[in-house]
Amino acid sequence: MRIGIIGAMDEEIALYLEAMQQTKQTVKAGITYYEGQMEGKEVVLCKSGVGKVNAAVTTQILIDTFQVDRVIFTGVAGAVHPALNIGDIVVSTDCIQHDIDVSPLGFAPGQIPFTEQWVWKADEELMQQAIAAGQKLEADVQVVSGRILSGDQFVASREKVQWLYEQFEAHCTEMEGASVGQVCAMNDVPFVVVRSMSDKADGSAHVNFVEFTKLASERSYAIVRNMLTAASEGSSVIVYSTQNCIDCNLVKQWLTAKGLAFEVRDVMTSRAYQEEVERFGFMGVPVTVVGDKAVKGYQPAELEQLVSSLSSN
Template sequence: MIGIIGAMQEEVDLLLAALQDFVEVERSGMRYYTGSLHGKNVTVGKCGVGKVNAAVYTQVMIDRFSVNKVLFTGVAGALDPELEIGDIVISTSCQQHDMDVTPLGYPKGVIPYQEVSDWPADPELVRIASEAGETAAPGRCRKGKVLSGDQFIADREVVKQLRETFGGACTEMEGAAVAQTCAMNQVPYVVIRSMSDKANGSASVNFAEFTVEASNRSYAIVHEMLKRI
């Protein structure tokens, strides 16, 4: 069973439109849809905003639906100045940028008493996502580190600091929670994010229009991935 988590309703709607013979289940106040997509058994749904929602949603997917792979899609803000609006970042790893125990001597982003705070994505899923991305969005995909925090980052100085401190390619609000939950359960994962803005804060697209474009692109990449998994 493959778990597919979308951050936007538009993404989930596209997946549900293609989902065959699905059953809707509610757990922990969240909705899950399990069925067949492009010949693969999948559980699909939207986790909601923030790390807690993402962690709970992912854990229920693993416990209730026995998913053995997790694909997470959505939008993110660029940290890498070379990324353009609409480009895709495929996670090499994920880390929480707002974990801060520096007064106790820990580097920023490090979770105390844990061996790992930067969770690697599954290399095979990264490879498959990269191949699917080149088919669905030629020349628009790159691999990089995804940073997560319960903050909407709009300050260009903060963008610069995150890039310099963590070497992140982009920042969003859920991926590291999905990554940590998957790692704790030994479930492979990959995060796929569309850039909604550039690292310099500039934007030349309407966000509502971009959401539709990003959702279509994410769906196309997931579609291509399912052919290869």
Template structure:
């Protein structure tokens, strides 16, 4: 059973509307929609914005609902000049870019006392996502890449260059790496799928509201195919 997490209504509402035999559980102020889509059991939830909300949500999906895999869907800002608005990034790994314990001698992004801080996505889920994108017939490019997450909207050229140069990130958002972190600790497969809503630079604040809905729509089409093929 897949657990599908989106931060905002626009990222999950259309998936929830297609579910059958729906049961809703409210836990930690989040509504978890458990139902079937194309005969497959799934739990869909809006976690809210930010790493803490996302991590709590992911843990509930694992501990309460016993999902077999976690999928994070939504939008992101591009850090890679080859990845344009409405293109889709399927995560190869995810890292928390705002983890900074350099004062104690750690490199930026390193989480103390953990054996890794960059969490690799599940190869089977990556393949499923890419195959599902092809099946969905999306008129955009599909990239594999590194997702970097932090509790900060990236909207300046300087911030974009920093994340690209420091972490080699391909897109930036605010939840994926904390879901990956939770998945790693629970030995649960995960993948992050992000459609690009802006270029994470000086025009991001203008691009984001313009392209958010279209980008989310592409991501949702891909997710629907993933559920059917899982």
């Protein structure tokens, strides 16, 4: 698995550059892509630059040239939800471009005209991994999931913050995430955006922006690092699943009761699923895979036999 990690600014990728074992650097469209290893995982790191166009170009190159299987966008944002404070973390449930406004023609604010989709949902598995990783941070850090807004503007007024909160029920605002989400969705690549609050998006950012950006970047980095560490420590058991699947939930509960770590992959977004279909000759959900063996459906006896190979390895 190859993971693409994007930050918009130098401060947002500096810690990754220090931590990763680089193997190669490539410049495309003026953007430097760093290939290497981090926490035992294969990663491609890059700085997109600020703004939606930069982020979209960067993401498409990550997918086309570097063949990443999933994308994590990490960095800082301005808090919109009144319960958030500087340093708190928001993990995206979905993303919207708040600065698209064709409402005079009858479209909702944020809606892309003449298209069915304009809310870009984060991958459920990545979202849960990020939340779990955030729970390993200091006790005073609030980690929540919620809607992230993107626009080519630095929001700096209380009135605008109030409008964004009321109109979109948003948690925070930044300048890249929704375009990353759109490009990923168009290419069927799972994504999640992880943002730490550097300011309240209310005009007070100038007070200690540099200091708060450093703190926020450190916390965003810590979450992604924890995500990679957990994946590396992770399991030999993979469960291909989908939402609202009763048997999928039964398999997960069975594995949990056995005390087994497992990785959940959504069949709607996992590129590996089709390969597994061809390898094992059946499709549908759930499919539980251990090495070169698999069990379809919720079948405790067969699952018991499947996972017994783990203790003998």
